[in-house]
Amino acid sequence: MLHEAETWVAVAFVLMVALFIYFGAHRMIGEALDRRSARIRKELDDARQLKEEAQKLVAEYRSRRESAEREAQEIVAAAQADAERIAQEAKAKMEDFVARRTKAAESKIAQAETQAVADVRAAAAEAAAAAAANVLSQTVKGSIADNLIEKSIRELGGKLN
Template sequence: MDATFWATVGLVIFLALMVYVKVPSMVGKSLDNRADKIRDELEQARRLREEAQQLLAEYQRKRKEAEREAGEIIESAKHEADMLVREAKQKTEEYVARRTALAEQKIGQAERDAVNEVRSNAVDIAVAAARQLLADKVDATVAEKLFKSSVQDVKSRLN
């Protein structure tokens, strides 16, 4: 018997022993467990990827919404600034118009006051001149007659 025979016999005994101890089923079970573990990890990785894609989509949606809101806020601020400018311009124009009207009223009043003062001075000068003329031309008897007639005229008008 040569060495190959004994090597073959040893191999067969070894294989029989392995089958008896149930090594192939343990190896199969170990491989099945390993395959299940890899399958679970792949499933978990797939779920995490889907969650990440959902989060990415949600954040992109939120970013677009924030950009839209920022645009609306900017547009609203521009509109409000335009309204404030128009309002300020209108108020300034109204203020200038009121101040102009007030100045014109003051100028008109000053003109009336000046005309009245000139008239008053003219009347005072005319009265003084008439007094001087009457004093030069009228004597005491004529003055007495004028006084009496003036008194009579005042009495008749008062009654």
């Protein structure tokens, strides 16, 4: 049995374990494992905390985005309302302008008609006076004719004015 390799491997193993125990290797290994366990636990806690902070940030940014979207929709709605109001005001102003221009044109037409009628009457009166003067001058002679012509011209001038 002392000549077999397995025996010596077993003896060496037992001696090595005894030396480890004597020098406190099991305590050092335990402490190293405890330190590593604590470090891993701390890293997990830090990761959990970072995850919670990230979730809070995500929720905050979602809230901000939704708020910004609502605000943008409100701005668009207000702009559309303003555009409609401005369009209605412009339409009303245009209709008012057209109505005023139409009224002014009708007034000018009425004035032109009145002036044309007055011009025609004046021309007719002048033509009648000239014709009467011509007829009277050919039929009536002398001072009677002159008196009649002057009287007719004065009366005609008074009627025209």
